[in-house]
Amino acid sequence: VNPDPIPDPPDSAHFDRQGRARMVDVGGKPATERVATAVAIVELRPEIRARLLAGDLPKGEGLAVARIAGIQAAKETSRLIPLCHPLALSSVAVDFAPEGEDRIRVEATARCIGPTGVEMEAMTAAAIAALTLYDMTKSLQRGVRIRSLELIEKRGGRSGDWSAR
Amino acid sequence: VNPDPIPDPPDSAHFDRQGRARMVDVGGKPATERVATAVAIVELRPEIRARLLAGDLPKGEGLAVARIAGIQAAKETSRLIPLCHPLALSSVAVDFAPEGEDRIRVEATARCIGPTGVEMEAMTAAAIAALTLYDMTKSLQRGVRIRSLELIEKRGGRSGDWSAR
Amino acid sequence: VNPDPIPDPPDSAHFDRQGRARMVDVGGKPATERVATAVAIVELRPEIRARLLAGDLPKGEGLAVARIAGIQAAKETSRLIPLCHPLALSSVAVDFAPEGEDRIRVEATARCIGPTGVEMEAMTAAAIAALTLYDMTKSLQRGVRIRSLELIEKRGGRSGDWSAR
Amino acid sequence: VNPDPIPDPPDSAHFDRQGRARMVDVGGKPATERVATAVAIVELRPEIRARLLAGDLPKGEGLAVARIAGIQAAKETSRLIPLCHPLALSSVAVDFAPEGEDRIRVEATARCIGPTGVEMEAMTAAAIAALTLYDMTKSLQRGVRIRSLELIEKRGGRSGDWSAR
Amino acid sequence: VNPDPIPDPPDSAHFDRQGRARMVDVGGKPATERVATAVAIVELRPEIRARLLAGDLPKGEGLAVARIAGIQAAKETSRLIPLCHPLALSSVAVDFAPEGEDRIRVEATARCIGPTGVEMEAMTAAAIAALTLYDMTKSLQRGVRIRSLELIEKRGGRSGDWSAR
Amino acid sequence: VNPDPIPDPPDSAHFDRQGRARMVDVGGKPATERVATAVAIVELRPEIRARLLAGDLPKGEGLAVARIAGIQAAKETSRLIPLCHPLALSSVAVDFAPEGEDRIRVEATARCIGPTGVEMEAMTAAAIAALTLYDMTKSLQRGVRIRSLELIEKRGGRSGDWSAR
Numbered sequence: 001v002n003p004d005p006i007p008d009p010p011d012s013a014h015f016d017r018q019g020r021a022r023m024v025d026v027g028g029k030p031a032t033e034r035v036a037t038a039v040a041i042v043e044l045r046p047e048i049r050a051r052l053l054a055g056d057l058p059k060g061e062g063l064a065v066a067r068i069a070g071i072q073a074a075k076e077t078s079r080l081i082p083l084c085h086p087l088a089l090s091s092v093a094v095d096f097a098p099e100g101e102d103r104i105r106v107e108a109t110a111r112c113i114g115p116t117g118v119e120m121e122a123m124t125a126a127a128i129a130a131l132t133l134y135d136m137t138k139s140l141q142r143g144v145r146i147r148s149l150e151l152i153e154k155r156g157g158r159s160g161d162w163s164a165r
Numbered sequence: 166v167n168p169d170p171i172p173d174p175p176d177s178a179h180f181d182r183q184g185r186a187r188m189v190d191v192g193g194k195p196a197t198e199r200v201a202t203a204v205a206i207v208e209l210r211p212e213i214r215a216r217l218l219a220g221d222l223p224k225g226e227g228l229a230v231a232r233i234a235g236i237q238a239a240k241e242t243s244r245l246i247p248l249c250h251p252l253a254l255s256s257v258a259v260d261f262a263p264e265g266e267d268r269i270r271v272e273a274t275a276r277c278i279g280p281t282g283v284e285m286e287a288m289t290a291a292a293i294a295a296l297t298l299y300d301m302t303k304s305l306q307r308g309v310r311i312r313s314l315e316l317i318e319k320r321g322g323r324s325g326d327w328s329a330r
Numbered sequence: 331v332n333p334d335p336i337p338d339p340p341d342s343a344h345f346d347r348q349g350r351a352r353m354v355d356v357g358g359k360p361a362t363e364r365v366a367t368a369v370a371i372v373e374l375r376p377e378i379r380a381r382l383l384a385g386d387l388p389k390g391e392g393l394a395v396a397r398i399a400g401i402q403a404a405k406e407t408s409r410l411i412p413l414c415h416p417l418a419l420s421s422v423a424v425d426f427a428p429e430g431e432d433r434i435r436v437e438a439t440a441r442c443i444g445p446t447g448v449e450m451e452a453m454t455a456a457a458i459a460a461l462t463l464y465d466m467t468k469s470l471q472r473g474v475r476i477r478s479l480e481l482i483e484k485r486g487g488r489s490g491d492w493s494a495r
Numbered sequence: 496v497n498p499d500p501i502p503d504p505p506d507s508a509h510f511d512r513q514g515r516a517r518m519v520d521v522g523g524k525p526a527t528e529r530v531a532t533a534v535a536i537v538e539l540r541p542e543i544r545a546r547l548l549a550g551d552l553p554k555g556e557g558l559a560v561a562r563i564a565g566i567q568a569a570k571e572t573s574r575l576i577p578l579c580h581p582l583a584l585s586s587v588a589v590d591f592a593p594e595g596e597d598r599i600r601v602e603a604t605a606r607c608i609g610p611t612g613v614e615m616e617a618m619t620a621a622a623i624a625a626l627t628l629y630d631m632t633k634s635l636q637r638g639v640r641i642r643s644l645e646l647i648e649k650r651g652g653r654s655g656d657w658s659a660r
Numbered sequence: 661v662n663p664d665p666i667p668d669p670p671d672s673a674h675f676d677r678q679g680r681a682r683m684v685d686v687g688g689k690p691a692t693e694r695v696a697t698a699v700a701i702v703e704l705r706p707e708i709r710a711r712l713l714a715g716d717l718p719k720g721e722g723l724a725v726a727r728i729a730g731i732q733a734a735k736e737t738s739r740l741i742p743l744c745h746p747l748a749l750s751s752v753a754v755d756f757a758p759e760g761e762d763r764i765r766v767e768a769t770a771r772c773i774g775p776t777g778v779e780m781e782a783m784t785a786a787a788i789a790a791l792t793l794y795d796m797t798k799s800l801q802r803g804v805r806i807r808s809l810e811l812i813e814k815r816g817g818r819s820g821d822w823s824a825r
Numbered sequence: 826v827n828p829d830p831i832p833d834p835p836d837s838a839h840f841d842r843q844g845r846a847r848m849v850d851v852g853g854k855p856a857t858e859r860v861a862t863a864v865a866i867v868e869l870r871p872e873i874r875a876r877l878l879a880g881d882l883p884k885g886e887g888l889a890v891a892r893i894a895g896i897q898a899a900k901e902t903s904r905l906i907p908l909c910h911p912l913a914l915s916s917v918a919v920d921f922a923p924e925g926e927d928r929i930r931v932e933a934t935a936r937c938i939g940p941t942g943v944e945m946e947a948m949t950a951a952a953i954a955a956l957t958l959y960d961m962t963k964s965l966q967r968g969v970r971i972r973s974l975e976l977i978e979k980r981g982g983r984s985g986d987w988s989a990r
Contacts, residue, residue: 020425021226021394023401027363027420027443033687061186064681064889068742069247071683072897075738075746076245078405080293081300082234082398086405086418088746090687090775095680113687115420120300127292127311128245135246135285142327146292146314151307162307185920186889188896192858192915192938198522229394229516233577236518237402240573240581243900247893251900251913253581255522255610260515278522280915350755351556351724353731357693357750357773391516399577406575408735410623411630412564412728416735416748445750450630457622457641458575465576465615472646472657479625479641492637528852559724559846563907566848567732570903570911583911585852585940590845608852681886721846729907740901740953741960742894780960787952787971788905795906795945802976802987806952809971822967 023083029115034156038122040106040130041099041147048141052133053098062136063096066106070094070129074110074121084120087112092121094129103147106130117157123149188248194280199321203287205271205295206264206312213306217298218263227301228261231271235259235294239275239286249285252277257286259294268312271295282322288314353413359445364486368452370436370460371429371477378471382463383428392466393426396436400424400459404440404451414450417442422451424459433477436460447487453479518578524610529651533617535601535625536594536642543636547628548593557631558591561601565589565624569605569616579615582607587616589624598642601625612652618644683743689775694816698782700766700790701759701807708801712793713758722796723756726766730754730789734770734781744780747772752781754789763807766790777817783809848908854940859981863947865931865955866924866972873966877958878923887961888921891931895919895954899935899946909945912937917946919954928972931955942982948974 044052052062074092078084091111099105108125110118130146137144153163209217217227239257243249256276264270273290275283295311302309318328374382382392404422408414421441429435438455440448460476467474483493539547547557569587573579586606594600603620605613625641632639648658704712712722734752738744751771759765768785770778790806797804813823869877877887899917903909916936924930933950935943955971962969978988 020423021230021397021401022424023404023419023422025421025441027441061886061889061892064886065186065247065893067681067886068890068893069245071681072739072742073245074683076241079402080234080238080241080245081297082230082402083300085420086416086746088418088748088774089683090745091685092683093680094682111685111687114418119303120296123296123299127296127314130314131285131288131292132246134288135248138284143316143329149292149295149311149314150309164308185918186892186896187919188899188914188917190916190936192936226394226397229391230398232391232516233395233398236516237574237577239518244897247897250915251581251911253583253609253913254518255580256520257518258515259517276520276522279913350753351560351727351731352754353734353749353752355751355771357771395516395577399575403575406571409732410564410568410571410575411627412560412732413630415750416746418748444748449633450626453626453629457626457644460644461615461618461622462576464618465578468614473659474645476622476644479622479644481638494638556724556727559721560728562721562846563725563728566846567904567907569848581911583913583939584848585910586850587848588845589847606850606852681890725846725907729905733905736901736905740894740898740905741957742890743960779963780956783956783959787956787974790974791945791948791952792906794948795908798944803989804975806974809952809955809974811968824968 021083023085026085026115031114032156033111033113034117035109035111036117036119036122036151037107037109037153038126038149038151040126040149042104042106042130042133042144043102043147044104044137044144045141046102048137049098049102049104052104052137065136066129066132067094069132070108070125073128074108074125077121077124080124081120085116087114087116087118087121089118089121092125094125104133106133117154119151119154123151186248188250191250191280196279197321198276198278199282200274200276201282201284201287201316202272202274202318203291203314203316205291205314207269207271207295207298207309208267208312209269209302209309210306211267213302214263214267214269217269217302230301231294231297232259234297235273235290238293239273239290242286242289245289246285250281252279252281252283252286254283254286257290259290269298271298282319284316284319288316351413353415356415356445361444362486363441363443364447365439365441366447366449366452366481367437367439367483368456368479368481370456370479372434372436372460372463372474373432373477374434374467374474375471376432378467379428379432379434382467395466396459396462397424399462400438400455403458404438404455407451407454410454411450415446417444417446417448417451419448419451422455424455434463436463447484449481449484453481516578518580521580521610526609527651528606528608529612530604530606531612531614531617531646532602532604532648533621533644533646535621535644537599537601537625537628537639538597538642539599539632539639540636541597543632544593544597544599547599547632560631561624561627562589564627565603565620568623569603569620572616572619575619576615580611582609582611582613582616584613584616587620589620599628601628612649614646614649618646681743683745686745686775691774692816693771693773694777695769695771696777696779696782696811697767697769697813698786698809698811700786700809702764702766702790702793702804703762703807704764704797704804705801706762708797709758709762709764712797722793725796726789726792727754729792730768730785733788734768734785737781737784740784741780745776747774747776747778747781749778749781752785754785764793766793777814779811779814783811846908848910851910851940856939857981858936858938859942860934860936861942861944861947861976862932862934862978863951863974863976865951865974867929867931867955867958867969868927868972869929869962869969870966871927873962874923874927874929877929877962890961891954891957892919894957895933895950898953899933899950902946902949905949906945910941912939912941912943912946914943914946917950919950929958931958942979944976944979948976
């Protein structure tokens with residue numbers, strides 16, 4: 001038994017019947033409130049992390065730079081991910097917290113009122129904020145790693161709410 | 166003993182002595198050839214992966230879309246990562262391979278001849294190509310995960326060659 | 331008799347009474363469904379066309395690259411055509427078909443629900459997809475030509491439906 | 496006899512041996528001066544053309560808007576045409592002239608000193624300038640047509656000079 | 661007595677309670693008509709100004725270039741000002757008038773129907789139009805100065821109408 | 826006597842002999858080091874300024890957001906100011922200092938090694954950083970004003986060094 005069969009590509013799929021990439025038509029879908037949260041985990045040496053979080057790296061601006069980068073990236077999502085729709089985001093938030101001894105958790109939440117979800121916006125914000133942390137620490141430590149990037153929650157839309165928490 | 170002490174932020178760091186974010190001056194550095202390769206691992210159910218790779222998803226265009234997205238993102242790096250320099254990339258390549266039963270390996274290589282490295286360009290290309298795969302499969306499987314994103318090789322520049330392979 | 335007199339620039343024209351360029355006010359117009367289709371014809375040697383269409387050029391990715399380029403360009407229209415309004419496109423599709431012995435027909439359709447039409451979005455998508463085909467074949471044939479670019483259909487909006495088919 | 500056999504894709508082609516799209520490596524090519532000129536022909540009713548050219552449409556700004564659009568588009572080429580390299584353009588010029596009774600000729604010339612040509616930059620500038628003329632006249636005449644878009648001259652680079660004039 | 665106490669940051673502020681930058685949530689706000697007008701004053705030598713305004717500089721295109729630059733910049737506001745929301749602008753107008761002996765007044769008006777105001781769009785349009793005038797005259801006069809940039813009127817939204825005129 | 830006659834537009838002017846806007850050809854100019862510094866003065870109530878500078882507004886991130894906005898804007902200059910050339914900036918720095926009782930001084934310095942100056946990059950960075958301060962304080966005070974924006978120093982290039990200090 002396969003408890004979770006693969007559906008045929010529904011009308012929200014990115015390809016038409018001949019297999020050609022297209023931007024799906026969301027014109028008939030109602031505008032509802034959508035929220036999505038994604039998390040990226042950045043792994044870096046405890047001392048580097050300490051400097052970044054405590055602001056001994058420079059005045060805490062490290063996190064501010066990454067936060068702004070994530071927010072800006074959310075607004076660029078439809079230009080980065082080819083088949084995404086342009087969206088009028090109603091808010092984006094990006095936050096950081098230490099996890100374990102050597103990880104920083106980057107959490108990004110995007111919201112809009114629209115016909116399509118903001119999953120990719122949250123994922124993109126988390127990815128770019130994490131890459132910015134990488135960029136700011138790469139002269140101090142080689143091999144900083146983004147250890148995972150995933151959606152953890154999604155609300156609104158036809159497919160209903162979902163949470164990995 | 167700490168075999169790998171944290172250096173003081175060198176002139177290539179992103180902050181000045183007062184801790185303010187700035188774009189580092191690379192004006193005095195010679196233009197040399199730079200290469201960097203980054204890898205992202207995307208984890209998705211074997212059946213979905215099979216469809217994506219074999220082109221049973223639509224005609225293999227799935228990988229083409231992600232490849233183009235990664236290439237384009239590499240060119241956008243300095244607009245996405247706030248303290249990166251604009252670069253005249255001389256090439257970008259993005260490729261995909263299956264790994265294990267349920268993973269796709271996204272490998273991105275960027276090159277330029279310039280005063281600063283292309284590490285962030287390779288990382289950004291891999292990240293956005295992986296996010297595009299996510300976007301194209303998310304209607305078929307919830308919880309697709311980008312399992313890691315890291316640099317695996319870097320050549321050129323003052324700090325010398327480096328490889329995690 | 332002039333069966334088709336030039337109207338005075340209506341309120342939808344791009345210039346104010348003093349002749350200065352401006353972005354027309356569409357604030358009072360209702361949001362309705364808009365569709366537009368544009369076609370570009372690319373002329374290239376039969377053998378080159380054969381390779382492009384049959385995928386003997388490389389695996390059909392040539393068309394995929396051009397399709398993505400067209401879709402992405404549609405989303406950029408208001409940044410490329412100075413007096414266009416930003417639009418929340420609900421879909422974009424770009425397709426290719428052989429015509430005669432030496433032509434490829436590029437057809438782009440854009441849709442939105444909004445106060446203004448998507449004519450320029452369809453035209454821009456067709457133009458950039460055609461230019462991408464040009465770019466991908468220019469090392470094989472000099473003098474590839476885009477032979478025409480025109481609107482063929484338009485639905486929705488105050489001025490009613492129109493078709494050149 | 497085939498007087499003009501199709502060459503195998505040279506190293507300047509956009510696909511690697513496996514047929515995957517990539518941005519070609521231009522890192523080993525010397526920087527030389529490159530110039531390219533492209534022409535687009537816009538066909539519109541004589542009265543509309545007269546108003547546009549004579550400035551009876553509004554003060555000649557119509558042409559200025561299209562000229563600026565073309566220049567700006569040339570600078571965006573590597574973001575619009577997926578496999579183009581970012582280039583430091585040294586100049587762009589866009590000009591307009593009447594042709595016959597009902598055509599406007601849009602001529603765009605791009606220059607750079609670099610390892611790769613500016614053919615796509617000239618083509619893109621001509622295309623977007625022509626689309627802007629279309630946009631500015633579309634409320635006055637339906638069915639304005641861009642009748643052709645082609646390269647007419649190219650200088651510099653390994654493949655030598657070429658002219659269609 | 662302090663007749664105008666500083667309010668606590670309301671829900672429209674850009675920072676959350678912990679002081680982190682975020683894009684404010686406008687999802688619950690109704691879409692209403694918004695208008696804002698900003699003015700920049702550019703100060704330049706009377707002879708230079710005369711050439712610019714009279715079109716003895718080249719054919720008046722100087723003002724057209726600056727006008728287009730301002731209009732385009734208004735559409736880019738959310739990408740330039742990090743915490744601004746993307747907006748579907750319904751119109752933008754930029755105009756110029758002489759003031760006193762050596763000043764040009766740049767006036768920019770932006771409109772939209774949306775949940776948030778267009779103050780930053782008007783300010784950005786005025787700023788970039790003024791910078792473009794600066795750019796076009798800087799080879800003729802050193803030390804051209806933008807003497808002020810401010811909002812002069814704002815209508816719509818919860819906080820009511822406001823005018824500095 | 827006119828001690829400072831207006832020169833005829835030199836080859837570095839933005840218009841050709843017929844008065845049409847164009848992007849000047851810098852192809853024949855050598856690449857030399859260029860530096861430019863611009864200053865914007867923002868005027869706001871002492872209490873608001875105190876909160877912004879002391880970080881009682883939120884944790885000093887206000888200045889970090891404006892700094893990043895200015896740095897990012899410098900990299901966008903050639904897309905915002907229509908006749909500017911794309912440049913490979915080698916560094917950008919943006920800083921803030923109180924002046925008098927109610928002003929903040931925004932100072933932006935741009936550098937590159939190239940054939941053309943970075944004056945517009947410094948001006949654009951200062952303008953957008955100042956607008957970001959405006960954006961972050963506008964919910965606390967109406968009528969924040971950017972009181973001036975001007976170049977204060979410029980080094981490198983044919984026209985020699987210049988300083989307004």
